[in-house]
Amino acid sequence: DVKVTQSSRYLVKRTGEKVFLECVQDMDHENMFWYRQDPGLGLRLIYFSYDVKMKEKGDIPEGYSVSREKKERFSLILESASTNQTSMYLCASSFLMTDNTGELFFGEGSRLTVL
Amino acid sequence: DQQVKQNSPSLSVQEGRISILNCDYTNSMFDYFLWYKKYPAEGPTFLISISSIKDKNEDGRFTVFLNKSAKHLSLHIVPSQPGDSAVYFCAAHLYNTDKLIFGTGTRLQVFP
16 A cells, blocks of 8 residues: 655644654655645645655745655755644655556645644 | 636535535646545545546446536535545646646535
């Protein structure tokens, strides 16, 4: 079974703190993604990476950065957390989508609250 | 601009009856469409997909229909079960990219 593991299920941080969300996958997938889920807004793509040290901005990258030093690990960084970044963060991985259906495998999510 | 829309935020269906979840899209460059199911405090899980060259795909109780001329797809669940109660996301794969565009989700509640 594909396993995507997110390091923290629940976090509470203060405004201005630096926050790291870690994600590890064990299926040798090329692609890794960070989404956030908010009520009424669905899943919105923050950043994705198709290879080590490669990254591309998604639809809402402002206030976030990412790091992919190893193929299996993709980190989301909030340099200075703000209250509007309170959300459920979902990591996902997939094979390259050029010749498949684009199925993503998601982790269980990290619920971040910024006070 | 929302390229994938799920206009019904919620749906309530009696156990044993059919659940129909709808999704509309605007971009003709989508080549696959997928449905994901999400329980609270869990990540979404893949349910079923359909290629843009097909109009129907079936997997057990789940069937997805695609109407390309109307840019509309729907997920049918027959018969509905209480365990189907979850949020369902429609997603579309943009041709020749590694991107999925998700809809806003529909919360399905199946009551006894």
